[in-house]
Amino acid sequence: MQVTQFLKHHFRHFNAAALIDAAEGYKTHLANGNKMLVTLAGAMSTAEMGIILAEMIRQDKIHAISCTGANLEEDIFNLVAHDFYERIPHYRDLTAQDEEDLLNRHMNRVTDTCIPEMEAMRRLENTVLKFWEKADQEGKAYFPHEFFYQILLSGELEQYYQIDPKNSWMLEAAKKNLPIFVPGWEDSTLGNIYAGHVISGDIKNVHTMRTGIQYMMELADWYTQTAKEESTMGFFQIGGGIAGDFPICVVPMLHQDLQRTGVPLWGYFAQISDSTTSYGSYSGAVPNEKITWGKLGKDTPKYIIESDATIVAPLIFAIVLDM
Template sequence: MKQAEEQYQILYKLQPEPVTTPEIKGYDFNQGVDFDALLNSYANFGLQATQLNKAIEIINKMIHWRLGPNEENEDPNTRCTIFLGYTSNMVSSGNREIIRYLAQHKMIDAIVTTAGAIEEDLMKCISTFHKGDWQANDKEIRLKAICRIGNIYVPAANYGKLEDWLLPVFQEMYIEQKEKKFIWSPSSMIKRFGERINDERSIYYWCAKNDIPVYCPALTDGAIGDMMFHFNYKQDGLICDILRDVVALDKKAMYSKKSGLVILGGGVVKHHIMNANIWRNGADLAVFINTGIEYDGSDAGAKPSEGITWGKLRVDAEYVKVFSEATLVFPLVVAQTFAKHFQEAKRV
């Protein structure tokens, strides 16, 4: 009892200093529905809304430095290279159209993604995905030849259609390899896929058209790998050299005057981009959007600051992690950054 009284006296005598940080305050809908004002209010909203506002701020800085000489940036050698990384579920979802928009208008400089994100973009040009149900009876939909990605349904027939389209492309590539002694890499394969699909709905069509390299270090980890197996089972010898892309990506990071990272999800796409930035002693600006937690020691869940210890982020880097599933927030981020800059430039 005496100890509790002593602690109370200590607290009572404390002279609190005034808190000078902004007041937490939400949006007042009595002002009407103004989406710009709503998203700007996130700065002092608290919790993940404030993290989202920080992500918007950092990406706008990337865009500012990427645009080249301006009032604050007279030197074109300070141009920022923007690396975009995303997992396959982003292309399964409606974020595919958001990413396509960025590639279409040359708003990014390089992509790192997974095999699923390549094949599903191509499949969506050939066929369709559909809204499904998280609580689906998976045994029943298996019997209906439907594959499930969360609440997204993918008709299994899509994979047959992709194979029918892809095997002749592999044959064409195999002939070029034999006759021209050309060794393919994942990025050169993806560029050829984008050229051959010839569909403006495709992310990789626009990447091929706008010369945006797409790196996929695990290109064989999916249906594309299965189809490579099928092709090589009948006609052995098609080669895909991943080392060429490691060299290309690392050099792209190494020679960047400033480096900005936008990464949706984790795993190989996050690590591959960050690891490349070791060659320049870390990225300058970074935004991570995923739901991973740090307690299992995974790279996906790691706090961004952990990357500083590896030299993946600079000691003075600006970075933020938004704990969110990316379909919820990435369209909002693009609306307040890339799309806003593009629309403003059109009005000038």
């Protein structure tokens, strides 16, 4: 039995049914000639969601991505250092001493997975610094994802590949020059490393790296040019936080701050989240709350699956891919 057949036969109620509805809504949105932006929060790249995400990009099921700086870099960490990663299935039982032992071995833990500092972060730093310095010396400036595109397409990292490159979503995105928006990039390992190189003087101009407000300006232009009344943009949100909140705000900004007419609301919305609606939580906010902010309309198809994104997202993508 195919994955899609299995899901449609067994997933009939509650969050399972919401998963099916969201997937079918995704397919309908694309079938009507529309496009989709996907947002990545959490540690989805370290969870190796790149395996199916890369296929979604290859098959033109994703047309733009908004992600945290961590997801941007961690897909490449996994690409070049996968064999050095360690999985710790008993992570709930670790003592403080166990955690310190991991620190002393330069193994940075993300739930049940440890990222090796020397083979992943420092290996990539050695390469990326050359690209940062070159742009700095030439008086040029690029976005974080653009630097990665340059590095990946140059082939300089190929000698270090430790997974099948077709399973790297960043590599597939680079091949298609996929629009990527990375709010809060400075809150990432390489963001911290970049700041260190500016402080030490290796990078003379902090603005060699374009970030933040410039990303929003880029997003505003891209959305205005791409989303039309006859071809709207969908919004598929994995997790919450800045990766989702930043891009969805572009619509009210275009309407309210720039007074642009003819710009449609998001034409589809789905979110996978295990956050609860309490204490003003954005991540736990139900889709209807976004109507009050001018992000979604009352008739926008809306779905929320309250579950683990590492389980749910691949299943939804499998349905979209007709697997």
